[in-house]
Amino acid sequence: MITQSPTLGPAEQTFYIIDFDSTFTKVEALDVLGEISLIGRPDRNDVLDQIKAITDRGMSGEIGLADSLALRLKLLNAHRDHLPALIETLMGKISDSFQRNQAFITENADHIYVVSSGFQEFIVPIVTSLGVKESHVFANTFTYDETGNIVGCDLENPLASDGGKVKLMRNLNLDGDVYVIGDGYTDYEIREAGLANKFYAFTENVARIKVMEKADHITPSLDEFLFDNKLSRSQSYPKSRIKVLLLENVHPIAVQLFEQEGFNVEIHKGALDEDELIEAIRDVSILGIRSKTMVTRRVLENANKLMTIGAFCIGTNQIDLSTCTERGIAVFNAPYSNTRSVVELAIGEIIMLIRGIVPKSNSMHRGEWDKSAKNSYEVRGKKLGLVGYGNIGTQLSVVAEALGMEVYFYDAVDKLALGNARKCKSLDELLAIADIISLHTDGRKENKNLISYREFGLMKNGVIFLNLSRGHIVDIPALVDAIERGKVIGAGIDVFPQEPKTNSEEFISTLRNLPNVILTPHIGGSTEEAQANIGQFVPGKLLEYINNGSTYGSVNFPELQLPLLKDSHRLLHIHTNVPGILARMNNIFASYEINIQGQYLKTNEQIGYVITDIAKEYADAVVSELRVIDNTIKFRLLY
Numbered sequence: 001m002i003t004q005s006p007t008l009g010p011a012e013q014t015f016y017i018i019d020f021d022s023t024f025t026k027v028e029a030l031d032v033l034g035e036i037s038l039i040g041r042p043d044r045n046d047v048l049d050q051i052k053a054i055t056d057r058g059m060s061g062e063i064g065l066a067d068s069l070a071l072r073l074k075l076l077n078a079h080r081d082h083l084p085a086l087i088e089t090l091m092g093k094i095s096d097s098f099q100r101n102q103a104f105i106t107e108n109a110d111h112i113y114v115v116s117s118g119f120q121e122f123i124v125p126i127v128t129s130l131g132v133k134e135s136h137v138f139a140n141t142f143t144y145d146e147t148g149n150i151v152g153c154d155l156e157n158p159l160a161s162d163g164g165k166v167k168l169m170r171n172l173n174l175d176g177d178v179y180v181i182g183d184g185y186t187d188y189e190i191r192e193a194g195l196a197n198k199f200y201a202f203t204e205n206v207a208r209i210k211v212m213e214k215a216d217h218i219t220p221s222l223d224e225f226l227f228d229n230k231l232s233r234s235q236s237y238p239k240s241r242i243k244v245l246l247l248e249n250v251h252p253i254a255v256q257l258f259e260q261e262g263f264n265v266e267i268h269k270g271a272l273d274e275d276e277l278i279e280a281i282r283d284v285s286i287l288g289i290r291s292k293t294m295v296t297r298r299v300l301e302n303a304n305k306l307m308t309i310g311a312f313c314i315g316t317n318q319i320d321l322s323t324c325t326e327r328g329i330a331v332f333n334a335p336y337s338n339t340r341s342v343v344e345l346a347i348g349e350i351i352m353l354i355r356g357i358v359p360k361s362n363s364m365h366r367g368e369w370d371k372s373a374k375n376s377y378e379v380r381g382k383k384l385g386l387v388g389y390g391n392i393g394t395q396l397s398v399v400a401e402a403l404g405m406e407v408y409f410y411d412a413v414d415k416l417a418l419g420n421a422r423k424c425k426s427l428d429e430l431l432a433i434a435d436i437i438s439l440h441t442d443g444r445k446e447n448k449n450l451i452s453y454r455e456f457g458l459m460k461n462g463v464i465f466l467n468l469s470r471g472h473i474v475d476i477p478a479l480v481d482a483i484e485r486g487k488v489i490g491a492g493i494d495v496f497p498q499e500p501k502t503n504s505e506e507f508i509s510t511l512r513n514l515p516n517v518i519l520t521p522h523i524g525g526s527t528e529e530a531q532a533n534i535g536q537f538v539p540g541k542l543l544e545y546i547n548n549g550s551t552y553g554s555v556n557f558p559e560l561q562l563p564l565l566k567d568s569h570r571l572l573h574i575h576t577n578v579p580g581i582l583a584r585m586n587n588i589f590a591s592y593e594i595n596i597q598g599q600y601l602k603t604n605e606q607i608g609y610v611i612t613d614i615a616k617e618y619a620d621a622v623v624s625e626l627r628v629i630d631n632t633i634k635f636r637l638l639y
């Protein structure tokens with residue numbers, strides 16, 4: 001049997017009635033016109049608020065349309081010359097789901113009508129740009145005075161009066177099924193009058209409770225409408241049905257990027273503990289966290305829909321990566337975006353600590369003037385010892401050399417020395433040489449208490465010590481002891497074995513109130529620049545994986561950078577890495593005479609990832625058979 005292509009044509013004589021303001025476009029056009037026509041008026045903001053309030057009251061059915069139009073036109077004080085700027089603005093405000101589903105509009109142009117209480121003058125150029133027929137646009141027209149001021153609208157037009165859409169639809173007398181898509185009460189009125197089979201409340205831009213209550217179906221985007229009606233669409237599965245959970249205050253850019261794609265996004269300011277996360281993650285497909293949220297095996301066992309995790313930071317030690325892989329969940333992070341921020345903080349702290357600025361500043365705040373050079377040094381010529389020479393360690397090495405420091409490093413793997421930095425053969429060698437020691441290793445479990453009593457014992461007396469990597473790498477009682485004994489005369493600590501989950505929890509630590517110790521709340525990577533970079537970077541990776549299957553940059557999946565999907569269906573098969581799976585898949589393809597257009601396979605120790613692009617027409621059974629191959633972990637279809 002050949003599958004019906006998901007790009008079905010319209011049912012015989014089904015008509016689609018689409019509203020314009022806040023549906024076809026993201027905004028109310030008269031609000032935008034006000035922003036243009038009222039430029040220079042001192043009361044502009046007040047008038048704009050009044051216009052918006054009238055629009056909302058009209059849309060939720062509190063006042064009649066004729067009144068709403070008349071009131072707004074009067075306040076607008078607009079002129080014919082304002083229209084080109086309005087049209088230009090609206091062109092950039094077409095709703096995202098309409099933009100990505102232009103094919104639906106062009107393929108169904110004979111059956112699509114735009115019915116609006118807005119105005120032809122700006123609606124026609126916008127909707128025809130996506131393929132709506134000009135003759136299928138029904139809206140009001142402005143009237144002007146002799147100098148071009150907009151003074152009202154053509155009152156002969158049924159759309160200028162209360163119940164206008166109903167009157168218009170009666171006149172149109174469409175012979176077939178009618179589906180209305182809109183955000184306003186007047187759109188629902190068509191259904192109420194018995195002139196439509198279904199009313200879809202469109203909530204991509206604005207969700208009006210009074211309207212949603214009346215709807216046959218709430219459609220958070222055009223994709224959902226198209227999916228519900230099995231119509232030609234750009235998304236194989238509506239993204240509004242896919243839940244994204246973003247924790248720990250990730251940058252708003254990330255939220256915006258997911259919302260733009262039409263996902264159902266939920267955000268939380270802080271981290272969640274294990275039980276809270278188990279509760280929150282049940283319906284989640286995409287999870288975004290930072291360094292604090294522990295994604296444990298128990299959490300993952302309750303995350304049956306989870307496809308991917310984005311760590312909006314560098315470290316991924318908070319995630320049980322092995323269980324993620326076992327369950328076919330791809331994990332991504334941002335390995336570079338905040339490295340510079342950490343380096344700048346480390347340099348700043350080294351200078352502050354070696355000059356004893358913190359106690360001096362504290363004394364000044366108590367009114368004490370203690371001008372002295374005692375125990376205050378330049379960094380020039382001092383030996384900086386870096387433990388871990390990865391992305392941060394190497395950058396710090398270069399910047400420190402520029403300040404005239406001598407750099408030594410020790411890394412668990414053999415690393416190329418940058419500039420004049422010198423490689424140490426062992427951690428012990430480095431600890432004994434350095435005047436300043438800064439930790440930059442990753443947070444793998446084996447690094448727990450990497451620096452403890454023995455290691456502090458190997459250090460020079462009066463060393464400066466920094467940890468901006470991970471809290472568990474330093475044995476805190478040993479550090480406190482070293483500070484109290486004067487072994488360490490200055491410390492900068494940004495990360496702790498136990499950190500508060502949110503800003504409202506108290507920070508409890510034996511490091512509090514020790515002399516010449518800078519304590520910071522894990523903010524090495526918390527700069528506007530770094531967070532904005534991460535907010536762009538990680539969603540980019542997650543979206544490439546969701547939309548295209550690419551795993552380039554994943555920290556636990558075999559990495560595959562895939563071509564964009566074109567004129568084919570993409571089958572993504574994740575399985576336990578055992579012999580023979582590819583052969584089984586290809587046997588299925590061969591038995592159904594499938595034309596394979598591209599195939600990609602990559603494995604790691606735990607899993608195999610096979611991507612097969614095939615021609616669009618194929619038997620349903622192919623998909624069902626692929627899903628049940630032994631050792632299949634996850635299967636997904638993209639088109």
Ligand SMILES: NC(=O)c1ccc[n+]([C@@H]2O[C@H](COP(=O)([O-])OP(=O)(O)OC[C@H]3O[C@@H](n4cnc5c(N)ncnc54)[C@H](O)[C@@H]3O)[C@@H](O)[C@H]2O)c1
Binds near residue numbers: 440526
């Ligand atoms: N404070 C913050 O806000 C902040 C911000 C960003 C990164 N970080 C943390 O900083 C650390 C470094 O980040 P990165 O991007 O440079 O990581 P990276 O993975 O690029 O480098 C880590 C390096 O440490 C080495 N290493 C691991 N264990 C070691 C050991 N026992 N001895 C010696 N070398 C060892 C690795 O071989 C690697 O070269 C990570 O722990 C990261 O999570 C903290």
Ligand SMILES: O=C(O)[C@H](O)COP(=O)(O)O
Binds near residue numbers: 292312
């Ligand atoms: O791993 C990191 O990048 C740092 O620890 C920063 O983490 P954060 O985003 O939670 O501040």
